[in-house]
Amino acid sequence: xxxxxxxxxxxxxxxxxxxxxxxxxxxxxxxxxxxxxxxxxxxxxxxxxxxxxxxxxxxxxxxxxxxxxxxxxxxxxxxxxxxxxxxxxxxxxxxxxxx
Numbered sequence: 001x002x003x004x005x006x007x008x009x010x011x012x013x014x015x016x017x018x019x020x021x022x023x024x025x026x027x028x029x030x031x032x033x034x035x036x037x038x039x040x041x042x043x044x045x046x047x048x049x050x051x052x053x054x055x056x057x058x059x060x061x062x063x064x065x066x067x068x069x070x071x072x073x074x075x076x077x078x079x080x081x082x083x084x085x086x087x088x089x090x091x092x093x094x095x096x097x098x099x
Contacts, residue, residue, distance in 0.1 A: 048075045
Protein backbone atom coordinates (compact mmCIF):
# COMPACT_ATOMS: atom_id res chain seq x y z
CA UNK A 1 0.00 0.00 0.00
CA UNK A 2 1.19 3.50 -0.81
CA UNK A 3 1.42 5.26 2.56
CA UNK A 4 1.40 8.67 0.81
CA UNK A 5 -2.23 8.05 -0.15
CA UNK A 6 -3.36 6.88 3.29
CA UNK A 7 -5.73 9.22 5.10
CA UNK A 8 -9.17 9.17 6.69
CA UNK A 9 -10.55 10.93 3.62
CA UNK A 10 -9.02 8.32 1.29
CA UNK A 11 -10.44 5.56 3.50
CA UNK A 12 -13.88 7.15 3.14
CA UNK A 13 -13.46 7.38 -0.63
CA UNK A 14 -12.38 3.76 -1.04
CA UNK A 15 -14.96 2.44 1.41
CA UNK A 16 -17.61 4.33 -0.54
CA UNK A 17 -16.43 2.87 -3.85
CA UNK A 18 -16.50 -0.60 -2.34
CA UNK A 19 -20.22 -0.12 -1.63
CA UNK A 20 -21.03 0.16 -5.33
CA UNK A 21 -22.53 -2.93 -6.91
CA UNK A 22 -23.08 -2.13 -10.58
CA UNK A 23 -21.34 -0.34 -13.41
CA UNK A 24 -24.27 2.12 -13.48
CA UNK A 25 -23.68 2.95 -9.79
CA UNK A 26 -20.01 3.58 -10.63
CA UNK A 27 -21.00 5.94 -13.45
CA UNK A 28 -23.34 7.75 -11.07
CA UNK A 29 -20.76 8.25 -8.32
CA UNK A 30 -17.90 9.12 -10.64
CA UNK A 31 -20.11 11.60 -12.49
CA UNK A 32 -20.67 13.36 -9.17
CA UNK A 33 -17.10 12.97 -7.96
CA UNK A 34 -14.99 13.68 -11.04
CA UNK A 35 -15.04 15.65 -14.23
CA UNK A 36 -15.55 13.70 -17.44
CA UNK A 37 -11.91 14.41 -18.32
CA UNK A 38 -10.69 12.97 -15.00
CA UNK A 39 -12.66 9.75 -15.51
CA UNK A 40 -11.42 9.50 -19.10
CA UNK A 41 -7.83 9.96 -17.91
CA UNK A 42 -8.18 7.18 -15.32
CA UNK A 43 -9.83 4.90 -17.89
CA UNK A 44 -7.08 5.67 -20.39
CA UNK A 45 -4.38 4.74 -17.87
CA UNK A 46 -6.05 1.42 -17.16
CA UNK A 47 -6.35 0.72 -20.89
CA UNK A 48 -2.67 1.60 -21.35
CA UNK A 49 -1.75 -0.79 -18.53
CA UNK A 50 -3.79 -3.56 -20.14
CA UNK A 51 -2.06 -3.06 -23.49
CA UNK A 52 1.38 -2.93 -21.85
CA UNK A 53 0.63 -6.25 -20.14
CA UNK A 54 -0.29 -7.66 -23.53
CA UNK A 55 3.14 -6.64 -24.85
CA UNK A 56 2.02 -3.84 -27.17
CA UNK A 57 4.57 -1.19 -28.19
CA UNK A 58 4.37 2.42 -27.05
CA UNK A 59 3.57 3.48 -30.60
CA UNK A 60 0.66 1.07 -31.00
CA UNK A 61 -0.68 1.98 -27.55
CA UNK A 62 -0.50 5.68 -28.40
CA UNK A 63 -2.35 5.02 -31.67
CA UNK A 64 -5.10 2.97 -30.02
CA UNK A 65 -5.62 5.03 -26.85
CA UNK A 66 -4.52 8.52 -27.80
CA UNK A 67 -2.23 8.53 -24.77
CA UNK A 68 1.04 10.40 -25.02
CA UNK A 69 4.27 8.44 -24.78
CA UNK A 70 4.90 10.31 -21.50
CA UNK A 71 1.65 8.91 -20.08
CA UNK A 72 2.47 5.43 -21.35
CA UNK A 73 5.92 5.67 -19.78
CA UNK A 74 4.41 6.83 -16.49
CA UNK A 75 1.97 3.90 -16.46
CA UNK A 76 4.77 1.49 -17.35
CA UNK A 77 6.92 2.84 -14.53
CA UNK A 78 4.06 2.58 -12.04
CA UNK A 79 3.48 -1.02 -13.11
CA UNK A 80 7.17 -1.83 -12.67
CA UNK A 81 7.47 -0.11 -9.29
CA UNK A 82 3.91 -0.83 -8.21
CA UNK A 83 2.15 -2.10 -5.16
CA UNK A 84 0.42 -4.63 -7.42
CA UNK A 85 -2.87 -2.81 -7.93
CA UNK A 86 -2.96 -3.32 -11.68
CA UNK A 87 -2.21 -7.02 -11.20
CA UNK A 88 -5.10 -7.40 -8.75
CA UNK A 89 -7.57 -5.73 -11.10
CA UNK A 90 -6.51 -7.59 -14.23
CA UNK A 91 -6.38 -10.96 -12.47
CA UNK A 92 -9.88 -10.48 -11.08
CA UNK A 93 -11.21 -9.33 -14.44
CA UNK A 94 -9.67 -12.42 -16.03
CA UNK A 95 -11.22 -14.67 -13.40
CA UNK A 96 -14.60 -13.02 -13.98
CA UNK A 97 -14.33 -13.68 -17.73
CA UNK A 98 -13.36 -17.31 -17.11
CA UNK A 99 -16.55 -17.96 -15.13
